[in-house]
Amino acid sequence: MTTLKITPVKLTGNVCVPSSKSMGHREIICAGLADGSSIVDNISMSADMEATLRCLDALGISFTRVPSAREGRTALAISGSGTVRAAKSCADCGESGSTLRFMIPLGALCGAPLTFKGHGKLVERPLKAYYDIFDRQGLHYETAAAGHLPLTLDGVLQSGAYQLPGNVSSQFISGLLFALPLLAGDSLVTITSPLESQSYVDLTLSCLAKYGIVIEHENYLKYHIRGGQKYRSGKNMVEGDWSQTAFWLVAGTLGGAVTCTGLSSGSLQGDRVVAEIINRMGGKVTAAVTGDHTATPAATKGVVIDAADCPDIIPVLAVLASVSTGTTEIINAGRLRIKECDRLAAMAAELNKLGADVTELPEGLLIKGKPEGLQGGTVDAWNDHRIAMSLAVASIVCREAVVINGSECVQKSYPEFWQDFTTLGGQCETMGTGESV
Structure with a gap:
């Protein structure tokens, strides 16, 4: 200390x-889900950003640091195959709540055991919104006492109807919006309580659109997600x-x-x-x-x-x-x-x-x-x-x-x-x- x-x-x-940590997470996740190579520039590296990169690595997505157009910043060349896999048995989210909640639905696409762990207060931060979905779908998972980390997933999300509360964290919504376009079937996400932090959902939708993913919404309360979509690689800068x-x-x-x-x-x-x-x-x-x-x-x-x-x-x-x-x-x-x-x-x-x-x-x-x-x-x-x-x-x-x-x-x-x-x-x-x- x-x-x-x-x-x-x-x-x-x-x-x-x-550069924006919120947009940095979203940019490198979208780039990692694309089939091909992308450049994400103007990244201010921090412990939270490193956590997201560790999880991308655990999902079989590779990256290298390359020269940045901005002095003192980092650029990443990120290569993906358009899908995810459990390349490692454990994804270490550090203390980053965004990383954890964005990555859990992607981990649930792997069809193989993957354990998410964290540190500090992240171990105790609520994940019930996801557990309720897993219970409804019969997706196998194991947690420590009281639903705390580590969390091990072993199953595959199914397309279809989803329900989420909007007054806990918009990160749960964003996590599903990253993952559901990759499923074969269409999905509908319905928000069951007043949505807080709508602007963060806007950030997710804008980033998804930049990488070729189309999601339609009804006043931010219903999200229509067409299945079988593909993320498009590209070169992008992260804003301040x-x-x-x-x-x-x-x-x-x-x-x-x-x-x-x-x-x-x-x-x-x-x-x-x-x-x-x-x-x-x-x-x-x-x-x-x-x-x-x-x-x-x-x-x-x-x-x-x-x-x-x-x-x-x-x-x-x-x-x-x-x-x-x-x-x-x-x-x-x-x-x-x-x-x-x-x-x-x-x-x-x-x-x-x-x-x-x-x-x-x-x-x-x-x-x-x-x-x-x-x-x-x-x-x-x-x-x-x-x-x-x-x-x-x-x-x-x-x-x-x-x-x-x-x-x-x-x-x-x-x-x-x-x-x-x-x-x-x-x-x-x-x-x-x-x-x-």
Whole structure:
């Protein structure tokens, strides 16, 4: 475990945001399912991306790293046969929920035993939506106690009618949308409860279309999937990540001007709403025709923030709310409790250690802002990358240093975060490393 001491300073400058992790997963999966060779460029490698590559390898899909058109980024040449097989007995998903839920339906196409394992909180994250499908179809599977990982599949999904709840995770829907076009028969996926995170399903549909897969939907509640489709190989670039952009736009609002480059102005990512939310709070985020976005310092006020379609940006918006005038209520955020950690509990506990006034609600947070700023202190990252990065941004408005235990967890999604933080003027000092306890 790495302990990092951050001296409060304002951040300012330009940062090229990492490529979208959400789109990166989807791009390399679609490329791997194509018959032939594809190039996926502008990938920001992280522990989660490595997990998806390990699982592609377990499914008999090969890849090599090739020179990228973007400095500091990775390009992958991915070769597939248009189908999947259990090339290895185990697929290690690391701590990546997206990897696990995207890959399970593909593993259920192999017709041979394949075990999915994970680490950290991923072992306990819910998979009941898939287990219900397997039970209905008679597909054999084995799990650890309480449905936890490891999960071993031994059977083949059948085409036909599927039902899924929409209020657990859109990742289950996306996982089926990747796999079902490869079956011989047609399928219909019906969503049985209100769909949250619709934008993530849009990302999946747009990526599938790019690789030649056609799926029709009825208001995102019914998905008509023609069987016997083939993924088409190609060469594609991964767009910039709005969930990571959120940290820097909040930093620019709280400190000095920060410009984020590498973004797509036409992005379908739901987290792009962060610019609108900051401006609704009184911030000053502007967009250039290139897609670059700049946040300049502003006094902000409390608002109601609906987290249903943008859960990943809630931790850092909680930081902004903690020093905004008035009260902010974050609603429809219950799913943050089943991420890498309970992010509602984590942000309430850690921001309060810094001197904020945050109250947990069953489905959100109630935050009474302190525009005079926070005190500072020692906090814990909860082994969650988004908690660590949010607390780093909180240091900007603290009077004393912020000491973060477990700061290395940013490797999960944004390994270059601390480097970018210091490039923008941040002052970090490693105080010690040791075993996690």
